[in-house]
Amino acid sequence: MRETAVGKMTKPSVVSKKKWNQKILTPYLFLSPFFIVFAIFMVYPIFESLYLSFTSAQGNQAEWVGLENFKNILTDGLFWKSLSNVFIILIVQVPLMLIIGTLLAVLLNSKFIKGKAIFRLFIFLPVLIDLVTYSIVFTLIFNEQYGMMNYLLGLIHIDPIHWFSDPFWSKVLIIIAVTWRWTGYNTIILLAGITTIDDSLYESADVDGANKFTQFFKITIPMLKPILLFCGILSTIGTIQLFTEPSLLTAGGPNNATNTPIMYLYQFGFQSFQFGYASAAAYIITIIVGIISFFQIKVSKGGEI
């Protein structure tokens, strides 16, 4: 589809030279305001911290140490543990959230649901939670001794669950909390995508006699693919960079069962001020996220990233 536009723009014989120059320049001009800000406030600091990652920068002292930080991180069991934690959380949490999010978005776009405005608002709310309330409410609900969740489970004869002191259940707790907070956010993104799907597609499918189920898989999902991929990549990045939930709810425990790479980085960067080491950790995390995102894009070929 794009070829038509390109074809048009690269035919200087059709348009005057001045106009042609403008056509070539246009995308760059369109990108320039963003890229000026981007270069100053993002690219430059990134290069400076890249330099730091090869130094022993600690406090206000720094010395070139080459790859030592990278070596130390990659041989630290705690780093690998935190990485495996987020992978376990990722594999369960991201698909779970995207499935719930897509279902909610479709329902919120459905003609047969009344009171959509209020449902939309309710479902979007969690992302607005402030960290104080978030931490208090979740700690109260999931308290092992007297929390509401264990009380409710008791009513259906399930033994109290050790949400905070069992390595397995603490991960489950983190998955629940992250899903709670971010599903609405993804639902809104997906909903914005769904609303741009042309209604006539569904109308003709109705005429062809396709049921809603078929329409969902034959129209909604394919049309949503770029947005789903967007949400998938975003959530993957978000989960690998998970920080808020484990630091608020479990403090990375018990016994590092919910520790994450960013908590690891934060501990070195902002608790012990080893900026060089923390920067190196950041680049390792970036490379890992990059590889995973690359495969996500490859696997979902046709998503056109």
Next chain:
Amino acid sequence: MKGPSFLKKSAGYLFLIIASIASVYPFYWMFVGSTLSDSDIFQSPPKLLPSGEFMNNITGLADSAPIWSALGNSLLISTIFTIATLYLCAIAGYAFAKYEFKGKNIMFVIVLVTMMLPHQVTLIPLFKMIIGFGWQDQPQAVILPALANAFGVFFMRQNMMSIPTEMIEAARIDGASELSIFHKIILPTSLPPLAALGILSFIQQWGNYLWPLIILQNRESTTLPVLLSQLVAPGQVVYYGQVLAGTVISIVPVLILFLLLQKYFISGIYGGSVKG
């Protein structure tokens, strides 16, 4: 056209209702808590009905912390940021989605990669730079760095990819300039994603914590969430009722914005413009 069966409809409603209750409960708790005195907030079983302490809590909070100026700062910073980032991201996203040009792929990959980098590590270089500019305590110290919003560009590009190129071609044949195509056709067509990005950007900036904490040193120039978070910390008396009242105030602007913008989530805007 026949609607879904009663059973399917009920299942849909049930799902929405459960999701809504789970979503709303902590907010309801927060709201009720903001109307209670501190010794009642943590009663078990929790109090379910609001009481009359809200105004007391708010006045108490306003006495101990400059919440109104913080609210003003938050509004100023988040609003300017949102408007600016919408425009920057829309036009950059459009360039990425609908033009072919040299260096496009590499530029886009660079944007993507910065999203994957934990931004905590850029804080110190950024701090040096901003101090060098003499911008500490100034709103632009928070607004400008946030405009390097890779997420927004990526988001707009993904959404604009589904705009049919024929529409743009038709306008070109009619002699419209590239910029006016963007302003008159692309922006109106992209209202739903723009509305979504507007809300997401606003809340992202509203809740932005670490950077404003570092760079807005003076209490009069700080933002509301940063101010509130400082009122709950280990080793001191926490006035929970006041803090919760503050958080209630803090979500009101975002709720209003959501209610204003959510009409753009209505199906068919885009379809209409194609048919029209």
Next chain:
Amino acid sequence: MKRLSVWLSLLLVLTVFLTACSSGKDEKASSTEGKATITVASWNAAADALTEQIEGFNKKYPDIKVEVLHTDTGYSKVTPALAAGTGAPDIIQTQARDFPAFLQKFPDQFVDITDETKKYKDDFIESSWKSVTQDQKIYAMPWDVGPTALYYRTDLFEKAGIDVESVKTWDDYIEAGKKLKETFPDTAMTLYTDDFNLYEIFLNQLGGSYVKDGKINVNSPESEKALLLQKKMKDEGIAINVHDGNGRIPALTNDKVASVILPVWYAGTLSHSVEKQAGKWGIVPIPAFEVGGNTQANLGGSVLAVSKQSKNADAAFKFIEYVLTTDEGQKIMLKYGLFPSYTPFYKSEAFNSKDEYFGMELYPFFAKQTTTIKDMEYGPIMLDATKPLKDMIDGVLAGNDVKKMMGTTAESISKSTKLKVNH
């Protein structure tokens, strides 16, 4: 050309906006010239207390303008400035235990105040000078200390038939906790949080140190004893984990916990957050490890240091001097629950007043709990050791071998601080 001009004007608007903002700043700076302005970075109640001090201070020093910057307890606000070598406040608050690490990580960032503080040497609790001294030089002024006590519910103890007088040792305390359970099955004797506070209290009570003779000492016999005590409390079911400070309040409000082992500053939280339990709380010294043993320990406390980046270091010290070594200054501190390490203030009237909530003279009681507090050497490791120490406690509570956990913790602290481990 038209498009280009649009962009140029856009850039122009941006530039104008930026210069407008930054020039506004310049004006503000020049208008206060001729008057020394000092900024103080402090957190929470401490920052509130300092803010209230400004009025009194300006009566004495009308030419020094003071601005208090509210920070978080994690130092996020001051560290970028110290690391960048620019933009730091004039006065910086740190926790007493973190200060040696600050001196190590940011050498040349704090003003030597040895001469200025000489005359106050005997006015402060002796152990409070330890963490602000490096190579016989003093780099900060001790502010508050955290003498620790056992706060207990008199009504619950009575109903369960526990006589607090008979709880002499931690073993007695654990037994009392079991007895409590017989009457109140849903109530635990005490609580702890996801940190190493309880461990540090026990360690200090035993006279242990994190660092000894310049070597990491977390694998000491005292450390082992402290860890085993917390583990025993958890295993016997008398101590529950409430996660953090916010988690303490619901546990206390709903009678899920009958006592807490915390420093003086917790008195303020009790009387505010569980106001309804007024008159139901008593305070006694903490139990000893063995009969007749030490019943005092310190947790927390902070210091004030002058930054080398300060252009008004003298004015900054004058402020510190005023707030920490005068009765007017300390009176305000006490109002915010900051227990002074400046002892002449203990004779003042404000210090000796009766507390309504507890029905006793609160501060004189805590003053008595500072007399045998053992010196504790934190060493320059506390910023690096936070996470390893937490892991150590987590590991021990989860049932891992204590000696092994202490060993790996010492090694991991050693790896990041390059200090040797004591064997």
